[in-house]
Amino acid sequence: MSAEATEAAARRSWRFPQARSFRLGLHALLSGAFLVAYATGDEDTYTMHLAAGYLTLVALTARVGIASLVRRGHALALSLPGPLGELVRRPWTAMPWLTTLLLGAAFLAATSGVAADQSGGKVFQHMHEALGEIALAAALAHSLFALALWLRGRLVSAMRKPVRTALVALVMVAAGSAGIGGALVAPAHASPAQDRLLDAYLAEARAAEPGLTGLSVERGRTLYLGPHSGGQPGMSACASCHTPDPTQAGRHAKTGRTIEPMAVQANPNRFTDRDQVEKRFSRDCPNVL
Numbered sequence: 356m357s358a359e360a361t362e363a364a365a366r367r368s369w370r371f372p373q374a375r376s377f378r379l380g381l382h383a384l385l386s387g388a389f390l391v392a393y394a395t396g397d398e399d400t401y402t403m404h405l406a407a408g409y410l411t412l413v414a415l416t417a418r419v420g421i422a423s424l425v426r427r428g429h430a431l432a433l434s435l436p437g438p439l440g441e442l443v444r445r446p447w448t449a450m451p452w453l454t455t456l457l458l459g460a461a462f463l464a465a466t467s468g469v470a471a472d473q474s475g476g477k478v479f480q481h482m483h484e485a486l487g488e489i490a491l492a493a494a495l496a497h498s499l500f501a502l503a504l505w506l507r508g509r510l511v512s513a514m515r516k517p518v519r520t521a522l523v524a525l526v527m528v529a530a531g532s533a534g535i536g537g538a539l540v541a542p543a544h545a546s547p548a549q550d551r552l553l554d555a556y557l558a559e560a561r562a563a564e565p566g567l568t569g570l571s572v573e574r575g576r577t578l579y580l581g582p583h584s585g586g587q588p589g590m591s592a593c594a595s596c597h598t599p600d601p602t603q604a605g606r607h608a609k610t611g612r613t614i615e616p617m618a619v620q621a622n623p624n625r626f627t628d629r630d631q632v633e634k635r636f637s638r639d640c641p642n643v644l
Contacts, residue, residue: 374430381421385414386494389461392468393491396484398612405472412465415458433458447504453497460490480611548627549619555629586643593617593643 392407422433434451441448464486471479553570561567580599581592589595589608597605601617616622626632 378431381414381418385411385418385461388414389490389494392465393487396487396612397614398607398610401610401612408465408468408472411461412469415462415465419458419462447507450497450500450504453493453500457490457493457497460486460493464490477611484613546619546623546627549625552626552629552632581643583644590642593639595643596639 388407388410392404392411395401395404395407397404419433421431425431427435433454436451436455437448442452464483467479467483467486470476471483557570560570579593579597579601581594583591586592586595595608596614597617602621604616605614606612607614615625617625619625
């Protein structure tokens with residue numbers, strides 16, 4: 356088939372709403388499954404993490420498989436990366452490279468996750484976590500570059516109309532200022548909910564032990580750092596999973612799953628929901644004590 360005929364066929368393929376809708380739906384499924392898998396790596400949501408990971412792998416396989424069956428330029432095709440030298444002259448042609456990087460990283464992250472799930476080996480687990488971070492970075496780069504391309508097209512069009520140019524520039528400056536301002540707002544290190552929860556526990560402790568005058572930082576540090584003789588192997592202290600520095604992210608001693616920091620200075624959401632606190636204490640403290 357000649358280049359002209361191929362181009363004409365590609366144009367015709369875009370006239371079918373089904374092809375475009377299917378591509379957008381598959382893209383949404385792949386993006387959603389990946390984001391859910393990334394956000395549910397905690398031990399409490401491990402089942403959802405597995406389901407989303409396997410769904411990501413299926414969606415990836417379907418996307419690449421379908422693209423390999425259609426002609427170049429088709430609505431369901433994937434753009435192939437061009438020569439690297441072309442990126443210097445035309446930086447906006449980097450999108451196929453970013454897409455290839457994203458699909459490759461996501462596929463490797465998903466397959467290493469399957470290997471970790473099936474074998475239980477920590478080598479695959481560490482590889483899976485590293486590849487997941489790379490895939491997320493590639494996804495962010497892909498999204499930002501797509502946004503940059505869209506803005507470039509809008510700006511080129513707006514340059515022909517001075518009023519629209521001024522409005523677009525105003526919106527961009529306002530958005531940039533809002534983003535910088537939001538980044539400079541420091542998160543709160545305590546909250547009324549945390550204070551109420553601490554006061555409630557202190558009242559209960561005083562009811563059980565009338566002579567109690569207050570809470571002890573030193574006793575809390577001793578309880579946290581341990582070690583305690585009654586704990587499970589490898590979990591003789593809170594610090595076994597949460598690290599000796601509670602402002603840092605921890606890692607579950609058995610599953611290797613990442614745990615958000617315990618300290619409210621690093622994680623303001625900690626100790627705000629009594630049901631969650633009770634759930635954690637009733638489940639994790641027996642393992643340590």
